[in-house]
Amino acid sequence: MNADPLVRNEVGGTVHGPVVQAGRIDTLTVAAAVPAILPDSRPPRLLPPPAPHFTDRQTELARLTALLDTPDEDPAPRVVVLTGTGGIGKSATALHFAARLRDRYAGGQLHADLRGDTTATAVTPSTVLVRFLRALGVAPPYLPADEQEQIDWYRTLTADRRMLAVLDNAHSAAQVLPLLPTGPGSLTLVTSRRRLDGLVREAGARVIQLPPLGPADAALLLTRLSGRETPGADEAAAVTRRCGGLPLALCMAGERLAVRTHLTWQQLERDMATAAAPSDEPGTDPVTAAADTSYEDLGPDAARLYRLGGLRPWPALTAPAAAALAGVTEPEAAALLDELAAVHLLEEHTAGRYRYHDLLRAHAERLALRVDGPARSAAAVGRLLRHHLAAAAAADARVMPGRWHLGPAYDRLPPDPRTAEQATDWLLDERENLVEAVRTADEYGLDELTWQLCETLWSLFLRNGFHQDWLATHRLGVRAAARCPAVPEVEGRMHAQLGFALKGLGRLDEAERAFTAAAEADRRCGHRRGEATAVESLGLVRLEQGRYEEAEACFRAAEDLTEDPRARALLAHHRGRALSGRGEHAEAAATLELAGRLMADLPVPDPYNQARVLTSLGQAALAAGDRERAARVLAEAAERMAREKAPVQDAEIAELRARAAATPAERRAFLTEAATLHERLGSPRGAALRAALEATETTDTTEAPEAPEPSDG
Template sequence: MTRDPVVRNDVGGTVHGTVVQAGRIDTLTVAAVVPAIVPGSPPPRLLPPATRHFTDRRDALDRLTALLDGAEDDPAPRVVLLTGTGGIGKSATALHFAARLRDRFDGGQLHADLRGDATATAATPSAILVRFLRALGVAPQYVPAEEQEQIDWFRTLTADRRLLTVLDNAHSAAQVLPLLPTGPGSLTLVTSRRRLDGLTRETGAHRLALTPLGPADSALLLTRLSGRDGTHARTGAAAVARRCGGLPLALCMAGERLAVRTHLTWQQLERDMATPAADAHGTGGAEGRDPVTAGADTSYQDLTPDAARLYRLGGLRRWSGLTAPAAAALAEVTAERAAELLEELASLHLVEEYESGRYRYHDLLRAHAERRALETDGPGRSAAAVGRLLRHHLAMAAAADARVMPGRWRLGPVYDRLPEGPGVPATPGAATDWQLAERENLVEAVRTADAYGLDDLTWQLCEALWSLFFRQGFHEEWIATHRLGIAAVTRCPAPPGAEGRMHTQLGFAFHQLGRYAEAEAAFTAAAEADRRAAFRTGEATARESIGLVRLAQGRHEEAADSFRTAGTLTEDPRARALLAHHLGRALSGQGRHADAVATLERARELMAALPDAYNEARVLTSLGEAALAAGDRERAARVLADAAERMAGERVPVQEAALAALRARAAATTQERRSFLTDAIERYERLGAPQAAALRAEREALR
């Protein structure tokens, strides 16, 4: 059974663009809502550090500076598009520019990797907007679920800010346009291999096409990276630079190789890059090699066998990043050894440590690693490595899910053997942080399991993603993964109830988005699947969920019928207590106040017997609202005071704020009402909630 829905952290999101008033959910249009900014939120600082050995691009930087200096009186935000081939240094150039210019932008800096090298992995605007809105101070509970509402809030929040934004590796203009700040004087730097003509057409973006570095700057970059200088080094660097074609990625690999292999000469490196390499760790041979491939081949030959194997296997899928525990699963080594191997790869510029302990491939190097894996390890061993990593992600995702929401019943066999020890999140907060950090990898894991025909892992990964999506949103990814989960669970042996679980989890994604017809269809499919499987617990949850949809739509009589049906399917005390609460709310919505009060009193008794202090407080809140609706203000005040006392120990600030607002309605005097309104306003302001503005107006109207 689900927790009683009030706001996002109870039902996992409910419908966004909503506020809680008098203990119920009332839908608002986004135009009526003031964006939820936490008071005192610092300006966002999302820019990663610029590269240490950046070289040249003086002309491009001069052009960008001139553009900014020449448009100081222009109110339009500016967009600059950096284009060029893979490995040309677009990302490094954008970050270097941003580091040089960020003092001009007091509104803060935003950054996102749009992962645009492939359509399948390109980030959705919604996923990026969720991050940006939170960075701008929107409390997580109030980030809208619908992408258009996210866009509206983002534009409102940035309208008066002078922001510097870097959107790296864009796939299309449609991906970029929703992410552009609207504040006068703001600057957005976009990098892409594509022309993005639509971006130029829609925004008047200025295009800076990056070209390969010239011979002198290429040689300079090589000498800086290698740590070698002098006349002999400059001569050798010039020869190696010619092999690199002026591509910074190839130059970085060559320079790092010289820095690591202190006995390697410039002449030997140049010969290595000129000759198609035989694979020292397996098969190999001639390839039609571009400068990046040539550089990757020569650096690859310097790897120890273990590092070479990890490099190959890590490139088999487009993971957003690798950590030591994930690399350990791939390479069948300890986490400590995996950390050493990742450092070895980073030392040769074959991967990049973009955050502490997290490494990623340039997409050209990932493709090179994948080719090497298929040549050296073959399809069988490559698939086995991917399977090991998927099982690692599943085990960790399940451990985090169980930590975030420990009271939920689960079906996946993975929950019978959850990992423990170092690296496994020990607290709900740490588990949530892990989920957010690994979100893109977990979504890719679902896609990968589906692509490899690992149906049992596909649906179990979806189940393990429940608390992440339930609490945090990311609805497009939620829906896409769970559609794969539904298909997978019908193709493989699975525990009774697994198919229903997939439909139910998908249904809540639609419910949060306000797509009630689709939500009810998903919950109905879940109920039918669980009925066929004779899985009464799942069917009860599905029938309850149908009732919640109908309750949100104001279909109170139909909702009550759903809750009664669910009650006939379960003997679980907690489930029956929750259903009594739902039924009481449905009866109250029908205006049957006496019946509602009696049912809610019964729900209170059931909750107290569990015990469940949080949900007992929620029942008392609904009971107070029902008493108010019946005109019994005195009883409402007593019950709500009791609810507040129980809620105080539960650390649920959203519900405490809503309860304070409700107590204002039950207050006997103007002074009491003002006091409760002030309490509610302060609580909502700390959350950055949109309700604060309306409550301030209500308080001002008191005389």
């Protein structure tokens, strides 16, 4: 049983997109092609827990509270930027404030780490918007690929909600502006080392500069973290002076005291003074000095993991990843991660997922290059890349077991007890790490790892979007494949997968060029299966462009390249759709009936695609003006599809049945069914169908609006 709302195509083992194109309504005109608030969706709750030992910031909280409590006739949402130097506690302050204020925001709370330490690590607005739209209840098949459409949907979905958003570690105003919720009374807390003056201009943001903690509060934080009695004034002053009032340095110092029970305040201060002494090493700031003293206390295995983990800006380290990096077992790696978190050299931002403050990552990287050297450092990165490749291949194979794969990572995979949904969740959790893995493999010149990692991302990107990540990774994959002549079929594969990313973004001319390049590359190396995939995909682009005759020619050419029965059945289905688009109704019906027979004769039944063929046959009957036959065929399609748990297709069939309805009452019933399904999925078509349904109340005609042209199914 195929429970996924996407259509699997075994010519190339690919899966094509949803029947209703996200963000586009073909034949019904509505005010905005965006989904309404989903009736069954719960307000998102994405805020991480606040730091347990948060201290002070009462002045800044009072300023923020006063801003929110001041009567204001302007209903515009509020934006506050918390800014300050690295290690000043911006993230902790934002989460503390958010926890104090969350009850004011019943519409939900959002959170994203924008990773704005550098231009290279900063995430795109599109990447965050996909997460936010999913959290707001939009089903993956309806997530728009185009960033501007994502912004439009997000603004509409938040327009009537009073929401709280925390956008941490922003790089620029341009990165933040698309992510601001638009509901009256909403609040966005932004943290950044930069002032982000563009937010002041464009969104009326208020800027709050965070100063270092004063001596009394710094001593209080040290006491809370260390678990010791309040030190004397001189002792506290000496340590806090070394920490510069920076909460990050104070946390490392306080937790060092907690771990080393025999360490005195005086010795701590002397150790930090020694670490801060002039040397050839860059950076003698308080954070570096505190990190040096904490690092010196680590056992050799923990110290090694700390160093090696900082070699790349990994979004998260998990126990399996750390085990590969350090060459230890997973239980040992978990214990080492806990040890590093205990002295504040790592932060456990969610259960089992650890990350560096960027200042500490830079400190760890310097140590790795000095202690481990370039060769051992590169070997450690290679181990982690191979771990990510193996884990991603296993998950991808579990999500889409029927597709064909390239690369040795898929050979002899062990049995996977996870469900497809669990494997998908793993890929979503690890997406940022896997994207970083592709970038790292490319920078290290590891071309075979680069393209293989791209191959493992296929099911993740195809089913969940993240098109900007898809483009970025697969452009690197295309380059890497061109440098791997020993595996010639890879070049066509990477071009084809890049083509699907471009197609999803609606960049059809670029997609056509990518699929053409894929077909040429596969033809040169005699890879008929890959060539069939590329030619078929080119036909799907032309089908979407309305170039039906050229599309049919592509599908016939793909048929000549494959003997696989299932592939030929699917290609017959595509040809039938192209013929219907050309108005060749009789030939279209005959071809779709042939596709149905080919599907029925397959050695492994495919009831899902049998129902899809019936859907296309019913649509062709409607186009030919034969409502009676359309109603009969679509009733059978609905019965079969209901068993496949594919709500996207259920909604499409209900729309088509409304067009084939014999009475106004039947039409209203089918429109109601279709509208309800679309609304539950977050589809923009729900609003259009509700408008059509209201129109039926004032007329007795059975003329229904045209259903959308089926896309790649």
